[in-house]
Amino acid sequence: MPVTTLDDLKTIKEQALPKRAERLAHASAAQDSEIRPPTPKEKRVILARCGVIDPEDVYDYIAEDGYTALLKALTTMTPRQVIDEVLKSGLRGRGGAGFPAAKKWEFAAAQQSDVKYMICNADEGDPGAFMNRSVLENDPHAVLEGMIIAGYAFGAHQGYIYCRAEYPIAVKRIQLAIKQARELGLLGKNILGSTFSFDIEVRIGAGAFVCGEETALMASIEGKRGEPRPRPPFPAVAGLWGKPTIINNVETLANVGNIIRNGAEWFTQFGNEKNKGTKTFTLAGDVVRTGLIEVPLGITLGEVVYEVAGGIKDGKKFKAIQTGGPMGGCIPEHLLETPMDYENLGAIGSIMGSGGLVVMDEGTCMVDIARFFMDFTQDESCGKCVPCRIGTRRILEILTRICEGEGEEGDIERLESLSKYIVAGSLCGLGQGAPNPVLTTIKHFRHEYEAHIKDKKCPAKVCRKLITYRITDDCPGCMVCARNCPSKAISGEKQKVHWINPELCESCGICMSVCKFNTIVVD
């Protein structure tokens, strides 16, 4: 049955509600193990329907007032009014840069062109992040509704969802949602009986991190090599196939329906002055509760670590939190009062990014962490710009040397100077942001770099070439470590103190993990 009026949506809702109540009554407490019950500091707006509705049933979305925002926009608002409402809400792009969403739409609306495109960026390349995947898998119609409204606002008639192939469930559900929306007249020609037509197709990416960058993403959709290009021209002026194009993140678009349905003022109740609404994050690392969270923008880093994530696990001490994914900064304890918003994170050398959060305890080596992120970014560099291609490699080499005990006087200065050139000479955000983990760890944990370089010590006892394992005199000689040592470095007789041959030991740590008497220590 095609939908054309509010009454049609109401009828569907009335039919869907009892069916859903019955399904929920029989469902297990956690339908999606990735989405756990919220703690008091969390606020579910984007994730509100995730795990509640059946993502493969459009009627279930309609039962939650789904598509009423689209109906409201098409029947009671002009495209300009839609832009104004979203401008008033203060919604900023959730893909990383935090640019006001409707400001971009305004630029595209002002372009004279027979063809305009709307793209949903569902590439989500940050290692370990899965906020966008969860929304696509659990609430796909919310993304579609946001895209259609955005298309109406600036005059696009074709949309693309660019999703990585590693997200097969998300791709399947979004394709099913498109089919269902078309069948109900919510997508396609003359949507909801209006004069507005808009359709959406899915484009699958091969998983290169750089293809999340908007110009590389468009090149990929066009069938070209996924490489960023200089801006201007900005996509809103000349984007996909040279036509005005808007690219928005999954979460940005999933906010749009709520804003139109509930009004801009409703949206501004969450967040702080310049950062309205909520934000989803994927929490990882050494905290009690990891996983997907949604919090009002402006909540402090400390509130996230201690109240949402339950603090550091195993009674250990906090060391740092990294925001913004591989191009973000490592933030130390004395900055935990920093509000999580675009301006405040930027002011301390980090970024909001798309929502990756990694918490590290006292057992983390900050030089090793910088090396880990640099390994990722240098591997993902598309190679177009020399400073990014070669500079990230040189930085990685220096960091690796330092971690292996071959750091030299002047290495810290070399890292800082290389970082400066990479930031200045890189075309896209990957190169411009790649030195952030290095610069912030040097800034806040310089003593760790110095300990590696000057004393040939790793204070966190992580870097294998800078630590030695030793068996204490309390060893009762159970022989377990000797049996498990892959290098045959441990000797000793039964019920006698064992010892490690430093010439053979590879510092793998296996002996320490298998010793039940805690008689192996690291120096």
Ligand SMILES: Cc1cc2nc3c(=O)[nH]c(=O)nc-3n(C[C@H](O)[C@H](O)[C@H](O)COP(=O)(O)O)c2cc1C
């Ligand atoms: C290397 C790189 C990777 C990016 N990856 C993503 C991504 O996976 N998802 C995303 O939405 N934005 C990503 N961005 C940001 C996009 O270029 C773009 O700013 C964003 O999709 C715009 O949407 P928004 O205005 O809704 O935030 C990336 C940027 C860079 C430089």
Ligand code: SF4
């Ligand atoms: S900065 Fe790096 S990833 Fe970006 S275009 Fe240049 S080489 Fe490619």
Ligand code: SF4
């Ligand atoms: S650290 Fe690894 S290699 Fe060294 S003694 Fe223990 S088990 Fe053997």
Ligand code: SF4
């Ligand atoms: S496992 Fe522990 S107790 Fe047993 S021999 Fe090795 S060091 Fe001694």
